[in-house]
Amino acid sequence: MLNVLRRSANSIIIKVLLVFLAISFGIWGIGDYAQRDSETPVAKVAGYSISQREFQQAYESFLNNLRQSSNGKLDKKTAELLGMKQQVLVRMIHRTLVQDMARQLRLSVSSDRLRGLIAANPAFLSDGQFDEERYRAILHREHLSPSQYEANLAVDLTLSQLEKTLSQIPHLPKLLQKDLFQMEHEERTIHTLTLDPRNLEAEIKVTPELLQAYHAMHQTRFMTPLQVKVAYVTLDAGSVRADIQVSDPEIETYYQEHLADYQTEESRQVRHILAKASADARESAQALEKIRQAKARIQGGDSFADVARQLSDDPSASQGGDLGLLKHGMTDPVFEKAAFSLAEKGLSDPVKTDFGYHLIQVDHIQPAVVRSLQSVTAEIRSQIIEEKIQDAIYARSVTLEDQLTPEVDLQTLAKDLRLGYHETDLFQHDDPRLQGVEKQPKFQESAFALAKGGQSPPIEVSDNT
Structure with missing residues (x-):
């Protein structure tokens, strides 16, 4: 309105x-x-x-x-x-x-x-x-x-x-x-009076008692959040990486112990024709006869793909029965056994599974391949380094915890163990000035839980730190 x-x-x-x-x-x-x-x-x-x-x-x-x-x-x-x-x-x-x-x-x-x-x-x-x-x-x-x-x-x-x-x-x-x-x-006459607060300042007397009373009544206005100042040491991957060495014998031993990780298993390009069948003997016999006729046509010169498109009851019929590359464990065990027993371009006899009868052909065999030691040396070296870093960090953290007592100077201990030593200014929870480790929730939680002069055990604030 x-x-x-x-x-x-x-x-x-x-x-x-x-x-x-x-x-x-x-x-x-x-x-x-x-x-x-x-x-x-x-x-x-x-x-x-x-x-x-x-x-x-x-x-x-x-x-x-x-x-x-x-x-x-x-x-x-x-x-x-x-x-x-x-x-x-x-x-x-x-x-x-x-x-x-x-x-x-x-x-x-x-x-x-x-x-x-x-x-x-x-x-x-x-x-x-x-x-x-x-x-x-x-x-x-x-x-x-x-x-x-x-x-x-x-x-x-x-x-x-x-x-x-x-x-x-x-x-x-x-x-x-x-x-x-x-x-x-209409006309109006207005009279105004202006009061300037600055002209009244000289008449105002602020006594210590008045200040004390005002402070007592408004304490929340003068409160600051809890703040702490801490010294801490950091033990991370950078602290131990320079000490890590990996020899060629170590790489070769690792390779032999994890050989299966560097082996690609055999796979086969497989086609099939399915004739669905139930437990009904008559229907089962009709399905078997359908597969036999399909095999006869293929052996007579028709292509497997053409016969599959015409006769197969499987959704793969539109692709000429192509199932793609199959590896062990991907299909019905009976079907898999038949497919992996054929030679390349081989054609199976009728194979019975819970789905019905199958005719299987292997178009191509991709044999299992083991990657050479030379091709995976850099990969293995990096893996061993990461494992040694984890072990070194754990070992130094145990040493740090054993030697960390109220009487020990933290800065001296950090120097002896080749650790990073740091001191913060006063900071509060979620202080926007904090960076890196100091910004991590676990670091702040531990810092604000300690009494003055207290020490925390080693804490993991992030991966490898």
Whole structure:
């Protein structure tokens, strides 16, 4: 409705209406609504109360719209500083006053028209039809119940009727003409008094007792979060890597012990023709005969792929029965045994499985291959180094824990064990200045759990550290 009033601001009727709205603010008292309890109305307008709940809903909706239009840059605190609460309240008062005028004019909206408008709203349609679930989901996202939305829509439609009614009044009543004339020609003389706080500073005396009392009453304002300062040593892959050596005999031994890791197993390019069969003897016999006929055709010169496309009951028929490269363990054991017993280009006898009867052909055999020691030397060296690093880190951590006592100087111990030594400044939980190890949750958890002068056992804050 406010948009209606703004668009019609040049209309004499609307101007007069706004005159009465402005005058009304001097009649209805509006206190500090942010401080009232939930039972006290925010404002009373023309006999109607604007509740705390209604105001909060309107304010939150207003803020959400502002956040969307500003890409989330406007926060709640800034909105309050800009007087947004007052703006929302003024809008609600405007709306209530205009609603009251509509009631006096007995303007209303029928339930049939209301339902029709909701059902025709494109936002609530799915595939051109009203979608009840979509309707409720959209309202839920806007923190509205169907009854609230429908009530608001009814008010909007009623106010639209009021706008139309006012715009059709041919002449302004004399009473309104008089009020409008007085408003436009009114003059006021204003006297102001300016108080500069700086002129009062000399009169203010701040005593130690006053400072102490203020501090006692506002202790939370002067509290700082818990901070700690720690010294620590780091044991990581970099601390031990320089000491790691790997000999050729070690590489060869590792190769022999893990030979299976460097071997590719045999695989076969296989085709088959399937004749499905059940436990029924007659059906089984028909399936077997079908496979025998297929084999006879292939042996007679027809290609396996063509026969498979024509006769096979398996989905692979469209690919000429091609099953791709098969390795051990990928198919039915009976089928696998038959396929891996054939020579290249070999054709099997009928093979019976739970699926029915098969005719199998091996197109190509890719034999098992063992990668040479020379081809995997670098890979093995890296693997051995990583394993030795793990062992070295564990061994040094045990030594560190054994030698770490309250009497031992941590910096000296770090030097003896060739470990990294570090000291931090004071920091708090999740301090943005922290980097690396100090940023790790386990490091901070341990640091804040210690008493002054305490020592933690070695802790693993990340992989290899």
